[in-house]
Amino acid sequence: MSLVGKIERINGSLVVSQFEGEPKMGDLIEVGNLKLMGEIVRLSNEIAYIQCYEATSGLKPGEPVLDTGMPLMAELGPGLMGAIVDGIERSETDLWELTGPFVSRGTNISPLNRDKKWIFEAKVNVGDRVSGGDIIGTIQETASFEHRIMIPPGQSGVIKSINSGEYSVTEIIGELETDSGIINLTLMQRWAVRRPRPIRERLPLNQPLMTGQRVVDTFFPVAKGGAAAIPGGFGTGKTVTLQQISKWADADIIILVGCGERGNEMADVVAHFPEISDPRSGRKLIERTIIVANVSNMPVSAREASIYMGITLGEYYRDMGYDVVVLADSTSRWAEALRDISGRLEEIPAEAGFPAYLADRIAEIYERAGRVQTLGTDERLGSLTLIGAVSPPGSDFSEPVTTNTLRFIGTFWALDSELAYRRHFPAINWLRSFTRYMGVASEWWSAQDREWEEMRAKALSLLEEASQIEETARIIGEKALPDEQRLVLLMAEMFREGFLVQNSFHEVDTYCEAEKQAKLLKIMIEFYNTVNPLIRKGIPIEKVRELKIVKTLMRLKENRGVEPINSARLEIQYETDELAKEYEVK
Amino acid sequence: MGSIEAGLVYKTTSEIKGPILIIENVREVSYDEVVKIKRPTGEEVTGSVLDVSKEWAIVQCFGDTSGLDLDVEIRFTGDVLRIPVSEELIGRVFSGSFQPLDDMPLPLSTDLRDVNGGTINPAARDVPSEFIQTGISSIDGMNSLVRGQKLPIFSESGLPHNQLAAQIARQATIPGKEEEFAIVFAAMGIKNEEADFFRDEFEKTGALGKTVMILNLADDPPIERIVTPRIAETIAEYLAFDLGMHVLVILTDMTNYAEALRSISIAREEIPTRKGYPGYLYSDLATIYERAGRIKDKKGSVTLMPILSMPAGDITHPVPDLTGYITEGQLILQRELSLRGIYPPMNVLPSLSRLMKDGIGEKTTRKDHSDVSNQLYMAYAEGTRARGLVRIVGVVGLSDRERTWLEFADQFEQRFVNQGPYENRSIEQTLSLAWALLAILPKEDLIRIRESYIQEFHPTNKRER
Ligand SMILES: Nc1ncnc2c1ncn2[C@@H]1O[C@H](COP(=O)(O)OP(=O)(O)OP(=O)(O)O)[C@@H](O)[C@H]1O
């Protein structure tokens, strides 16, 4: 079964080999005496081009290569929750223990721990007819996470035996009698990472993903099962935003893919997630999180694979019937890996050196997001939301990765360096961002507050109007503007400081629940509706700005809960009444 | 370099193109292997294998290739590039390819380290969080440096980035701690006098005995710059993670490094991306920058301060751009501020330290530090916006509020950013100064600071108490 061959040439991460026999595209290869891992990316006649996942220094032409006959697979089963793995799913914690703090090469360890025993509780009986996707039992993997053991896609038959008990991932938990004979059932299955896992049916999206981040949830929400992108120059807040979503999103499972980014950011998650609790379940965040960490100084080809690995893991949990969020930081590094390999293959480059198939690959990735009815007879629903950071060279959004990503996503959070410079975080530009999931989100929000849609529209239109007025102010100065326009500027400032700015390091404001978001939005609009007539009646804008309530409104977000918002409403009434009395208008 | 003297010798070069040589009929050559290329003078220069097949090898030469002919002797050493490491390296001066420049022999050591180093396993990384006081307000107050961070200085020619780096090296302390430290200084294509400046600085402060210098100067072979930073970091890693020292690595100028990389790429006719730089510039820079950090259960640390010049002051140029995408923030120097006599001419708005949050706060600096920093940023941004307005509408066109912002911005630059090259401010001094400046603004406008901190730290409140 396994073919052997010899290395002909080594050019960086690309290894060219001759095989005796016919290897297949995508086959996983053991390269050289060190048995480095690699994958066939091109075949021509008897020559195979292999992208090697590990550094190739020291390899020599003539060294052996071995075709495993299988593509790069993810091992799927219990034991991944809370883990940090590399782009080809090797546990980095285990690698550290095994080979020290520096990554070594050619260490082939199994992704899932083979020794650990899991308490399996069977949920089917002997004689039951089952098929791909059916749940045959469960494992309480962490306090908050029930791991559902499923029949792998494509298999079906009658349960011949099944037993609850303690098992490792490779031990036989039962047998399945199929048309083509008896198959052993285990807690683990494998799936080729570049192939989407099958589903029964794609469903329309019907719910926003709540992230506790106001500018996201209120203004530019993403739907559960949707796709979003967050492009921005360095230091504008991609990673922090993704980390905030991974902390506070109302999802069951979070997969964080560090694709060609900083090692310290990965270490930061590993260090802090065990300390933070999910506000809904109260469980530690690390218990619902898997980190795929392929940092910037690891070989680019494994970086290319890491996104597929992350998505495949996500699909597996989606198939159990969970809401999964996969966060990829950064898809630009993935695209660069693609470019690097393409260049070494001497393919004809299209824009900016990227291969012509860049757009197709980006589409394939975002296509794997969705809300689905999973395989299995119990009509389970699951979703996979995919959110990708984009790092455009020179912060130029017209470059190929950003423009091609735009075509395939539903929410676009455009980060803005100017906002980041004044420490307006999240630096999501409210005029350049968009969402295509507004229908889904409006429905959800309107169920909380009937006026929500109207308020959001009013807030956005005030912000937009303010930006136009600012243009004029830049030429004639704010002082020369009519007071009504200056009120719009004041409102924009209040929205910015009191609503849009959300410091992720503030102990309270790092997370803002939906109710509080809606109430904050409402009270701002109420304030506008109360003072606007006063301004029209000639009360000077300076007087309005001096009201204590202005500062109070901008700081309401810092308080826990919604009670202070309710009491601020009375304050608005009181202070504006006083003002009206002073000027004898009513 | 190293102690490998054996190896197969070939005289089968078929092409020499810039820094690249193609050697035919080679056997048993491995990827990344080091070669020795014999110059007509008999001196050997180092190179390494970039691409190898059963018949040929493509080699990059770190020295000058002019004067070589196709009969040049190439010796394949059978190993990757390694340098001997030992404690004796401290205090020494080497060339950009590790030849002693101080009339002393190469250190004797059997401990040979691959200059490419390894990748620190992310799971083994310890998050850097120890605040370093540099005594410079614009850094300590708003872009705090922590041990194990990689924080570059983006500059332009003629700006005082060298003075700044030297001041940081001279003044950096961890409040309340005395520990073993070392400096590894690597020069890539900088002028002789700049290297001398650093040497004098280190000498004056007594740090020279704690310093390793790796010097590739402007008139040294440009391609050598590819190995210079790697040698420096190999030494730094050894001092930090084997000997437990806290090492500050200064690499200057990374733009010259990137140019060396570009000329190899052009000679190989690779497809360029922006400004002729190869598509792998990001990944290549990452193999240098990511070597900074801390490792769990190890005492030492590697703090990295690369200096790079932004050609034509353009921050979107590939070298600063990709650097910013890898490092944990950036300090940006600006010509305009320098012309106005402000030292350090720190353009604080686009400057950033991402690891600041872990290093500051109640336990290390002060609880109001983070809020104060955010407020300074916001106020200064408002002030510079007002300054832009003045150019169009004049000061009279400003509202009272805008005038206050403007006043703040001016004072902020003059009193907070501006300081002497030998002025060493404690973090308390920096924060009090910040509060004194924020007091220019109405309290209502201190929106980024918690009210309880305003209560506690605002100068007017303090006086009342
Ligand atoms: N919501 C936020 N609240 C407070 N600070 C923030 C927020 N978002 C970003 N920041 C600040 O901005 C810095 C940079 O953010 P981040 O690391 O997310 O940038 P990035 O876009 O991922 O950059 P790069 O492309 O270089 O990775 C952070 O270190 C933090 O100081």
Ligand SMILES: [Mg+2]
């Ligand atoms: Mg980032």
